[in-house]
Amino acid sequence: xxxxxxxxxxxxxxxxxxxxxxxxxxxxxxxxxxxxxxxxxxxxxxxxxxxxxxxxxxxxxxxxxxxxxxxxxxxxxxxxxxxxxxxxxxxxxxxxxxxxxxxxxxxxxxxxxxxxxxxxxxxxxxxxxxxxxxxxxxxxxxxxxxxxxxxxxxxxx
Numbered sequence: 001x002x003x004x005x006x007x008x009x010x011x012x013x014x015x016x017x018x019x020x021x022x023x024x025x026x027x028x029x030x031x032x033x034x035x036x037x038x039x040x041x042x043x044x045x046x047x048x049x050x051x052x053x054x055x056x057x058x059x060x061x062x063x064x065x066x067x068x069x070x071x072x073x074x075x076x077x078x079x080x081x082x083x084x085x086x087x088x089x090x091x092x093x094x095x096x097x098x099x100x101x102x103x104x105x106x107x108x109x110x111x112x113x114x115x116x117x118x119x120x121x122x123x124x125x126x127x128x129x130x131x132x133x134x135x136x137x138x139x140x141x142x143x144x145x146x147x148x149x150x151x152x153x154x155x156x157x
């Protein structure tokens with residue numbers, strides 16, 4: 001019997017398999033909002049990982065990291081670490097991306113919040129209707145469900 005065949009029996013006996021048991025047989029551990037190693041090769045998924053690594057960093061208006069961020073500062077910083085250059089503000093970033101439909105969105109795409117034609121906020125799509133973003137003064141970088149339908153999506157080129 002191979003180690004792979006033994007993991008399910010461990011799960012039955014113990015109720016779960018430890019992370020070490022899964023890793024020992026070449027499995028993977030899924031962390032919400034963070035791309036897998038196989039997908040990590042793209043700048044978008046690298047940027048997503050960078051944003052997730054900033055969880056808990058305080059919001060500061062105009063800040064671009066590495067310890068404090070505003071919304072577009074987080075996206076600018078994350079994509080810069082992934083080797084892509086973005087302009088400074090959410091509206092400028094929207095104008096610089098390839099616009100895509102909600103049905104075409106993928107983890108690592110940018111999510112732009114708008115009122116009419118005015119773009120006022122941006123985050124990085126994490127999948128399952130959630131984004132990594134720096135919400136507002138007094139808050140911190142966090143993973144949050146998209147709370148409105150007034151969003152547009154953009155893919156960094």
